[in-house]
């Protein structure tokens with residue numbers, strides 16, 4: 001499923017949270033949204049999973065304006081994993097993942113064999129088969145995050161929207177999740193804080209700053225020291241190695257002289273400390 005944002009703007013609390021953002025995610029591609037806190041990542045995702053109508057501009061799925069398609073149909077196609085998503089803690093893992101089939105069912109429909117297969121497949125792919133009888137409220141944060149991903153996968157969406165999906169996950173499960181998501185034959189739009197993970201797994205990196213899209217393209221072209229410096233205010237060195245990138249990041253000093261921490265070095269070494 002192809003996703004197009006065309007000059008999407010949203011104002012929140014009287015301030016622009018998204019400012020004429022245009023971007024395309026081609027069918028089956030994985031796009032990572034990166035940017036500092038408050039740059040508009042979650043707001044952009046909300047416009048894509050229809051939780052927030054843009055004030056102007058359009059979001060299109062396979063060429064159709066999201067808001068001109070019946071909500072029930074988009075609910076079938078778009079799988080969502082949000083930050084701090086509420087789950088009924090009293091439900092079991094199997095019951096929670098089965099909820100992923102809801103958009104495909106009529107009011108009085110029962111789960112079919114195909115539904116059960118989709119649920120089992122999602123549990124298997126997320127490594128949760130042994131957890132099916134456990135109550136969600138008894139799980140760790142990372143285990144719960146995997147349950148939510150399994151619920152989104154059980155839906156068999158054509159577009160997967162993920163807001164910080166690696167939150168709460170240990171290193172191994174972060175890699176597992178992104179590898180799983182990348183290998184799905186599904187279009188993926190994910191907000192990620194880790195530039196390393198965005199560079200390693202995404203086909204496209206889209207960089208937001210103050211609600212504006214300041215760069216968008218292959219991660220190796222976009223996640224450059226210049227862009228990272230400008231957007232995040234850190235000094236970055238990027239090492240490219242076998243098609244992957246490794247980032248060495250150092251915070252920049254915010255003193256009036258923008259001295260890149262030489263004031264701190266001086267203070268620590270006692271040399272010229274009075275000058276600060």
Ligand SMILES: Nc1ncnc2c1ncn2[C@@H]1O[C@H](COP(=O)(O)OP(=O)(O)OP(=O)(O)O)[C@@H](O)[C@H]1O
Nearest residue numbers: 012013014017035036037038039040041042043044
């Ligand atoms: N309901 C709201 N009312 C007013 N302002 C809001 C509201 N929700 C978000 N904002 C503001 O909109 C801007 C964008 O927020 P958003 O949550 O999209 O950023 P983000 O990039 O996802 O941040 P983070 O990395 O911290 O999750 C922020 O300045 C935020 O304070």
